[in-house]
Amino acid sequence: MKSDSSMPVSKGKVVTAVFLKDVQIELRSRVVTNQVLPFAGLVMVMFAFALDNDDVLQRVAGGLVWLATLFSLLIIVQRSFAIDTADGALDSLRVAGIELSAVFFGKAIALAAKLVALEMVLIFSALVLYRVDVSAIGVVLLVTCVFCATSGLAFVGTLYGGLTAGAKGRETLLPLLLLPVVAPVLIAATRATEAAFGSGGAQTSEGWAWIGLLAVFAAVFGVGGSLAFGSLIDE
Amino acid sequence: MSQVLQRTSATGTRATKVIGALAILVMVWVVVSGLILTPQDVVQGESVRIMYVHVPSAWIAYLAFIFTAVASASWLISKKHSMGFDRFAGASAEVGVMFMAITLITGSLWGRLTWGEFWQWDPRLTTTAFLFVTYVGYLAVRRLEGSAEQRARRSAVVAMLAVLEIPLVHFSVVLWRSLHQGATVLNPNGDVKMDDLMLFTLFSGVVAFTLVFVWLVLHRQRTMLLVDIANRQGLDAAIAARKTEGSVR
C-alpha cells in the first residue's frame, strides 16, 4: 500500500483496501470455490449417508447446514492467515502504522463474503438433498439468520485466526479455541434455520428470538475483536 | 544444595502452611459430615451426599474463571503490564479447570443416580461442558511458543472473550426455557429440602474448596514466577555467550 507517512490513511480506505486484497487473493487462488465448497458439499452428502433416513435428515437439516459451515470456516480461516503470515504481510501492515482495527474489519468482511457464498451452497444442498421447504416468510428469516450468524462467525474467525496464525503448532489450536466459542452461533443459527424450514413443526415466529442472540454475539465480537486484534498482531 | 535438604516446599511460606492446614481440617469436617452426619434427602435418598462436593466445586470453578478474566483485564490495563497479573490469571485458570473437571465427573455420577443417565443436554450441563473445553483451550494458548509478554497478551484476549461466554449462554438458557416450554432444566439439588446441618455442610464445603483454591494458586503462581525468572536467566546467559563469541572473533 502506497501511503505518504505524513498523511494518515482513513479507516474506511484501509478497510476497503484489505477487503479487496483478500478478495483478490481468493479470486486468484480460488481456494473457496475449488476446495472448500466441494468439501462442504461432500460433508452434506456424507451426513446423508450416515443418517440414511429421509425423515431424520429433514428434521436435522438446519443443524447440518451450520455444522458444515463451521468445519469449512476452520479451513478458510487457516488458509487466509497462512497466506498473510507467510509473506509477512501482517507485520508490514503493523510497521506501516495502519490502524489495526480497520485491518480487522477488512479481513472480517472478506471472510464474511466467502462464508455467505458457502452458506448459500449449503442451504441449497439442504433444499435439494434433504428435501426441506421454505415459505416466503421463511426466506426472510433465513436471510436475516445468514447475515447475523455470518457476521459473528467472521468476527470470531478473524480474531482467533490472527491469534493462532504463524508458528508451527499454533494452527492446530484453532479448532480447539474456535468451536466452543462459536457454539452459541451454532445453536441459535440452527434453531432459526429450523424455524425457517419448518422442521419438526417449528414456527417461523420462533426463529426471531434466536436471531436476536446472533445479533448480540456479532456485536460483542465485532467490538471486542476489533479492540483485541491489534494487540494480538502486535508481536 | 541446601534446598534439597529443606523439608518445606520451595514456594511455601507460613501463610501457605496455615491455609493448607485449615483446608485439610475443614475438608475432613465436610467429608465426615457429608458422608455420615447429614441426613439423607426425602426425595433423593443418599445420593444427595454428592451435592457436598459437586456444588462447591462448581462455584469455585466459576470463581476461578472470573478471577482469570479480572486478572487478565488488569494485565491489559496496567501500564507496566505487571506479569504478576498474568501469572495469577494462568494459575487461577489451571485450578479452575481442575475444579470444573471434578464438577463434571461428580455431576455425571449424581445424574446417573437421580436421572438414570450420566449426561443430559440441558442448558446448564451444556454451558459447563463448553466452559471446560474453552478453558482447556486457554491453557493450551498459554503453552504456545513465545515470550512471557506474548503469552500474557494472547491469553488475556482469550480469557476476556471466554468469560463473556458465561452470560451469553445463560441468556440462551432463558431463551431456551421460554421457547421450549416442555424442557425442564434438570436440577439435582432443586428439590432438596435442606435442613440446617445440610446447609452448614454445604457452606463448609465452599469454605474448604476456597482454601484449597487459594493454597493451590499461591503455589502455582510462585512456581510460574520461578520458571519465568529461570527462563529469563537462561536467555540472558545465551545472549551473553553470543556477545563473548562475537568479541573473541
Place this chain on the structure above:
Amino acid sequence: MKDAGFIFGSYFVTLGAILVFAFVTLRRAKESSQSVDEKDKTWL
C-alpha cells in the same frame, strides 16, 4: 448405604484430584526453585 459406590466414588474423585494436583504443584515448585536464587523469591 444405597448407591455407596457412586457416592464414595464422587468423594474419591474429588479428593483424589485435589491431592494429585497439590502433589504435582509442590513437585514442580521444588524443581523450578532449584535453578533460582533465594533473593529472587519475593515471598520469603
